[in-house]
Amino acid sequence: MKHKYIYLNVAQKLANQIRNGVLKKGDRLPSIRGLCDEYDISMNTAKRVYIELESESLVISVPQSGYFVSSANYSDYPLPKASNPMLLADSDVPKDIINKVYSNIGSKNLTLFSINALYGEFLPTNQMKKEIGLAIKTLNNGGVDYESVQGSVNLRRMIASRSSTWGGNLTEEDIVTTNGSINAISLCLLALGRPGDTVAIESPCYPGIFQLAIDLGFKVLELPTDPVTGVKIDALREVLNEIDICLLISNYNTPLGSCMPTEHKKIVVELLAQHNIPLIEDDVYGDLNFNGKRPTCCKAFDTTGNVLWCSSISKTIAPGYRVGWVSAGKYQDKIIELKLIHSISSPPLLQEAVASFIKSGKYEKHLRELRRKLFANYQKILDIIINEFPQNTKVTRPEGGLSLWIEFDEKVNTIKLYDLCIKEGISIAPGRMFTVQKQFQNCIRISIGLPWSNDVEDKLKRIGVLSKKAF
Amino acid sequence: MKHKYIYLNVAQKLANQIRNGVLKKGDRLPSIRGLCDEYDISMNTAKRVYIELESESLVISVPQSGYFVSSANYSDYPLPKASNPMLLADSDVPKDIINKVYSNIGSKNLTLFSINALYGEFLPTNQMKKEIGLAIKTLNNGGVDYESVQGSVNLRRMIASRSSTWGGNLTEEDIVTTNGSINAISLCLLALGRPGDTVAIESPCYPGIFQLAIDLGFKVLELPTDPVTGVKIDALREVLNEIDICLLISNYNTPLGSCMPTEHKKIVVELLAQHNIPLIEDDVYGDLNFNGKRPTCCKAFDTTGNVLWCSSISKTIAPGYRVGWVSAGKYQDKIIELKLIHSISSPPLLQEAVASFIKSGKYEKHLRELRRKLFANYQKILDIIINEFPQNTKVTRPEGGLSLWIEFDEKVNTIKLYDLCIKEGISIAPGRMFTVQKQFQNCIRISIGLPWSNDVEDKLKRIGVLSKKAF
Numbered sequence: 001m002k003h004k005y006i007y008l009n010v011a012q013k014l015a016n017q018i019r020n021g022v023l024k025k026g027d028r029l030p031s032i033r034g035l036c037d038e039y040d041i042s043m044n045t046a047k048r049v050y051i052e053l054e055s056e057s058l059v060i061s062v063p064q065s066g067y068f069v070s071s072a073n074y075s076d077y078p079l080p081k082a083s084n085p086m087l088l089a090d091s092d093v094p095k096d097i098i099n100k101v102y103s104n105i106g107s108k109n110l111t112l113f114s115i116n117a118l119y120g121e122f123l124p125t126n127q128m129k130k131e132i133g134l135a136i137k138t139l140n141n142g143g144v145d146y147e148s149v150q151g152s153v154n155l156r157r158m159i160a161s162r163s164s165t166w167g168g169n170l171t172e173e174d175i176v177t178t179n180g181s182i183n184a185i186s187l188c189l190l191a192l193g194r195p196g197d198t199v200a201i202e203s204p205c206y207p208g209i210f211q212l213a214i215d216l217g218f219k220v221l222e223l224p225t226d227p228v229t230g231v232k233i234d235a236l237r238e239v240l241n242e243i244d245i246c247l248l249i250s251n252y253n254t255p256l257g258s259c260m261p262t263e264h265k266k267i268v269v270e271l272l273a274q275h276n277i278p279l280i281e282d283d284v285y286g287d288l289n290f291n292g293k294r295p296t297c298c299k300a301f302d303t304t305g306n307v308l309w310c311s312s313i314s315k316t317i318a319p320g321y322r323v324g325w326v327s328a329g330k331y332q333d334k335i336i337e338l339k340l341i342h343s344i345s346s347p348p349l350l351q352e353a354v355a356s357f358i359k360s361g362k363y364e365k366h367l368r369e370l371r372r373k374l375f376a377n378y379q380k381i382l383d384i385i386i387n388e389f390p391q392n393t394k395v396t397r398p399e400g401g402l403s404l405w406i407e408f409d410e411k412v413n414t415i416k417l418y419d420l421c422i423k424e425g426i427s428i429a430p431g432r433m434f435t436v437q438k439q440f441q442n443c444i445r446i447s448i449g450l451p452w453s454n455d456v457e458d459k460l461k462r463i464g465v466l467s468k469k470a471f
Numbered sequence: 472m473k474h475k476y477i478y479l480n481v482a483q484k485l486a487n488q489i490r491n492g493v494l495k496k497g498d499r500l501p502s503i504r505g506l507c508d509e510y511d512i513s514m515n516t517a518k519r520v521y522i523e524l525e526s527e528s529l530v531i532s533v534p535q536s537g538y539f540v541s542s543a544n545y546s547d548y549p550l551p552k553a554s555n556p557m558l559l560a561d562s563d564v565p566k567d568i569i570n571k572v573y574s575n576i577g578s579k580n581l582t583l584f585s586i587n588a589l590y591g592e593f594l595p596t597n598q599m600k601k602e603i604g605l606a607i608k609t610l611n612n613g614g615v616d617y618e619s620v621q622g623s624v625n626l627r628r629m630i631a632s633r634s635s636t637w638g639g640n641l642t643e644e645d646i647v648t649t650n651g652s653i654n655a656i657s658l659c660l661l662a663l664g665r666p667g668d669t670v671a672i673e674s675p676c677y678p679g680i681f682q683l684a685i686d687l688g689f690k691v692l693e694l695p696t697d698p699v700t701g702v703k704i705d706a707l708r709e710v711l712n713e714i715d716i717c718l719l720i721s722n723y724n725t726p727l728g729s730c731m732p733t734e735h736k737k738i739v740v741e742l743l744a745q746h747n748i749p750l751i752e753d754d755v756y757g758d759l760n761f762n763g764k765r766p767t768c769c770k771a772f773d774t775t776g777n778v779l780w781c782s783s784i785s786k787t788i789a790p791g792y793r794v795g796w797v798s799a800g801k802y803q804d805k806i807i808e809l810k811l812i813h814s815i816s817s818p819p820l821l822q823e824a825v826a827s828f829i830k831s832g833k834y835e836k837h838l839r840e841l842r843r844k845l846f847a848n849y850q851k852i853l854d855i856i857i858n859e860f861p862q863n864t865k866v867t868r869p870e871g872g873l874s875l876w877i878e879f880d881e882k883v884n885t886i887k888l889y890d891l892c893i894k895e896g897i898s899i900a901p902g903r904m905f906t907v908q909k910q911f912q913n914c915i916r917i918s919i920g921l922p923w924s925n926d927v928e929d930k931l932k933r934i935g936v937l938s939k940k941a942f
Contacts, residue, residue, distance in 0.1 A: 095808070102811055106619040117617055129613040132820070133604060142600040144789035146588055148577035179650055179793075183814045195666050195688060211812045217666060217688075318615035322650075322818050337566070340573055341682045343654045347793050349603070350818055 007048040010039050014049070018058050019291075021075045029059060029067040057376035077386055080256075080394045080407035080443070082232065085203040085222035087239070091214055091436040097415060098207050104427045111450065111459040114427040116254050116402045117319045118449040122373060124357070124366045128318055131353035138356075143349030149340045151177025151325070152351035158358040159311075159325055166286060167300030168309075170327055176335050177325045177346050181284045181312035182208050184326040185247070187342070188280045188308045189216055191334040197244035202231050204405070204434030204443070206254050209247060209282070218245075220436060227396045227405065230258040233267055240275045251295045252285035252401025255434050255445035259399060262296050269301040276306075278331070283311040284324075285401040287367055290375035295400070305329030313354055315402060316367065321350040371400075378404070378448045381460060385446075389464035404446045408467050412442045417463070417470035424466070426459045478519040481510050485520070489529050490762075492546050500530065500538040528847035548857055551727075551865045551878035551914070553703065556674040556693035558710070562685055562907040568886060569678050575898045582921065582930040585898040587725050587873045588790045589920040593844060595828070595837045599789055602824035609827075614820030620811045622648025622796070623822035629829040630782075630796055637757060638771030639780075641798055647806050648796045648817050652755045652783035653679050655797040658813070659751045659779045660687055660716070662805040668715035673702050675876070675905030675914070677725050680718060680753070689716075691907060698867045698876065701729040704738055711746045722766045723756035726876045726905050726916035728869025733767050740772040747777075749802070754782040755795075758838055760871040761846035776800030784825055786873060787838065792821040842871075849875070849919045852931060856917075860935035875917045879938050883913045888934070888941035895937070897930045
């Protein structure tokens with residue numbers, strides 16, 4: 001992506017060199033004057049390049065010495081291995097752990113590494129307060145009336161217009177709003193299948209997804225998943241005759257953080273269409289790319305109406321608003337019917353506030369800042385995990401999203417680690433939460449959505465220390 | 472109920488005489504001075520008595536002549552007969568009609584007699600705008616964060632404190648908030664049963680309920696229902712061995728408007744508890760009593776945790792907020808787990824605004840006014856149906872709620888009537904919508920939630936005229 005501002009273009013070149021490992025941690029960077037000569041830019045522009053890179057935590061300025069690469073790219077550091085779940089296994093949903101961890105939502109006394117949400121300065125709280133104030137005035141009757149079942153037309157228009165950012169070409173008519181993304185997925189499952197059907201999911205997988213599927217009477221089949229490229233296409237190919245629905249978090253999924261390459265997306269969409277297996281695509285993290293490129297969606301390659309693209313603003317604007325949506329292709333009428341049956345309609349006030357925030361251009365501005373801040377946060381968290389956690393710890397290196405997946409030594413029991421952590425006011429998400437099989441007992445998911453602070457730093461380090469006692 | 476104000480006590484006495492038929496339409500009432508003597512009250516108080524009765528449309532003042540009873544009590548006018556559905560019937564959900572009627576929600580070009588909601592001046596729109604503005608400020612982070620799964624503690628506290636109005640004794644811990652009442656019912660059905668189970672419902676029944684049940688794989692069994700006293704207890708007794716769940720709208724249900732007498736509620740609760748059949752009680756209309764007495768709930772007689780009491784503010788404050796709740800007795804943990812699975816949590820902002828509205832005392836004040844206004848509206852609508860609709864039309868006389876159930880001559884086909892009406896900008900709800908059996912083809916439901924206007928009056932009269940052509 002080419003930026004309008006010269007300083008951003010230069011900053012991106014340097015950032016890429018750091019991320020690719022061309023420039024390594026501790027490397028000295030050109031002086032301001034050196035940068036002017038090298039890129040033929042002014043002193044002011046050169047200064048802004050380093051301010052930008054510092055804000056992304058990629059560069060530190062050492063007084064009297066100059067600029068240095070602050071963050072290693074850690075490309076040599078080991079990644080967790082791709083998962084290898086059993087093809088046929090009785091589902092054993094770890095309800096106790098899931099309920100225990102989610103009961104921490106909203107707690108004021110815990111440092112919530114366990115909840116995959118943004119907190120504090122990462123959320124545009126004050127801006128949204130203004131948008132709500134505005135929406136009360138502009139909305140017919142201040143939003144007390146029932147809204148049409150399909151949802152706010154202003155919001156649907158904005159979602160449609162933004163679909164070009166991921167290669168889509170939607171219109172407002174293609175979208176139905178929902179109470180968050182999980183509600184969209186719930187409607188999709190109800191629309192597509194019936195009890196006894198089998199849903200293929202990633203492994204590890206966001207527990208909300210398999211709990212929902214199993215609760216509705218579906219069987220789930222966990223697919224081998226790579227921490228970088230997502231679901232293994234060959235594995236999917238092998239089970240095509242055994243599954244009725246496929247459900248994937250295509251971009252920066254949780255907990256792995258993997259992002260399906262565009263080529264994989266194309267293949268998966270074609271494969272599933274050929275076999276008449278609908279694909280539910282959950283894209284809630286798609287806007288949270290750390291680098292300049294917003295990834296594509298499977299929906300962009302959907303020529304048959306077979307992909308049901310679900311998303312929300314819970315991971316970018318306001319989890320508490322419960323504003324999500326689905327573009328359900330050929331299943332749209334059924335989705336509208338089900339939305340009516342299960343909840344009649346959605347609150348217009350919150351949708352209107354979100355629509356206006358997007359329309360004003362403030363959402364894109366917020367996203368640009370959020371991506372930078374999140375990436376800086378991620379770097380700091382990664383630094384501590386790599387440098388201070390026990391030596392044979394492995395960790396993912398996602399290019400966006402909110403999750404880090406940490407694999408401890410095989411002997412570590414992260415359910416015990418959860419108990420040790422909670423005593424110190426720290427909430428983590430044990431790996432066992434993310435599967436219906438007996439696996440990932442030595443893994444945890446860490447959210448990067450808590451803004452950096454001394455408390456976050458201290459508590460994060462404590463997880464590493466406590467992991468040595470969790471056997 | 473004894474009022475604090477003398478004029479309200481006197482007004483109520485006169486109102487009761489009018490409603491009981493002691494005073495009949497056209498009867499002359501005492502003069503102001505006559506009233507002073509009769510009740511030993513001041514001139515000012517006597518004047519306020521008549522202002523009150525006029526505001527309820529029970530009395531009209533004829534200049535130079537005095538005060539007269541304006542509304543007949545119509546006790547001789549025939550009621551629709553109690554329903555008599557088949558015990559075992561294949562469910563035939565009239566999807567096309569239901570979808571057609573509900574697609575009118577939010578339409579600006581139609582007069583919506585079909586939607587059971589309050590409109591315009593009946594809703595406390597301006598007050599709620601202020602409450603939202605306040606909630607943005609008082610709520611932590613203006614409501615952008617995830618809320619605890621159980622829901623706003625302030626709202627739960629208010630619901631619990633108001634439970635004394637219907638004989639309940641709930642605490643905030645007994646309540647889980649939901650996205651409207653239908654979402655509460657959806658969670659209850661998911662918690663209580665599994666596909667194949669049978670749910671007993673009223674007949675006719677709110678279509679949202681049987682659609683939901685059937686969509687989740689349940690069978691529904693329609694019970695004979697009386698337009699005054701609700702579900703027939705003897706009929707329920709006969710099917711106790713065939714049903715797994717019972718679901719009733721106990722107070723001013725829709726479409727019939729029936730209200731179960733307290734004694735019936737007690738019997739039903741005991742009967743179902745003995746047979747270990749959970750009762751889902753939908754009480755969304757309970758606060759909309761036209762007279763002084765708010766009816767009890769089945770939940771008030773629940774000693775075993777077997778009653779799941781569901782309600783919302785959709786019929787009193789703001790349908791568009793989607794704020795509802797359930798007090799689920801012994802099933803509460805399961806409900807919390809399911810809420811997490813299906814929607815994570817609810818929007819805190821809207822719940823907080825409602826909680827504050829109730830806490831300030833403005834809700835009770837609003838209810839008092841709303842009850843009066845609704846009753847006046849009901850009287851006007853009833854007058855037209857009785858005096859201007861074809862002669863052998865029957866109509867319910869509910870003591871609260873939002874619905875009138877009209878039974879036309881047997882030859883009238885109300886699906887055809889719907890089509891005739893819609894061409895003239897009128898939306899009605901055909902009787903077939905409210906059953907999964909072949910019945911009620913000559914019935915319609917009319918909502919009284921549209922404030923009186925020339926348009927409402929004209930369109931209502933047109934329904935009567937058009938019914939003569941709908942064969």
